[in-house]
Amino acid sequence: MSPRSPEDGPADPEVDRVFREIVAGLRGEHDAQHGGTVNPPWPPAADQAPTPARPSHRGPTTPEGMATDHRSYEPPEEEEHFVPPPPEPLPAGDLHFWGIVVGLxxxxxxxxxSAVVPVLPPAFAGVGALLAIGGFVLLVLRQPRRRPPFDGDDGARV
Structure with missing residues (x-):
């Protein structure tokens, strides 16, 4: 058996037949063989005026009946959807939490x-800076002291 090059084409006659069908379908020959109309050549000849095509709202379909045009897409019906649980209420008696919120x-x-409104005394900037620093310190202090041992999972912990 002699080696074939890619320019010689595939060695399988079934592949050749399928390829010819695809090319014939693109040229419109396939429709003419099966009783359909032949698509006119494009671009039209100089003595022929192009006929305006009617827009189709439904594209061609596959043998299974599924439309292949984006305009005929219908999303699948949703069977189930995730409904998150209601969020927990804010901790009313946790002064540490509210100190963090107020500070930050x-x-x-x-x-x-104090920077935008010039009539405010400079003490507003100082109080604001102290509140921001205090909120950050409280946030750091709220972190757990010890982490659980590493179990090999690098995933996020929620």
């Missing part, structure tokens, strides 16, 4: 407000 929200807000 109100502190920088006071610093920016």
């Amino acid at each position: 929200v109100v502190g920088p807000l006071l610093v920016v407000l």
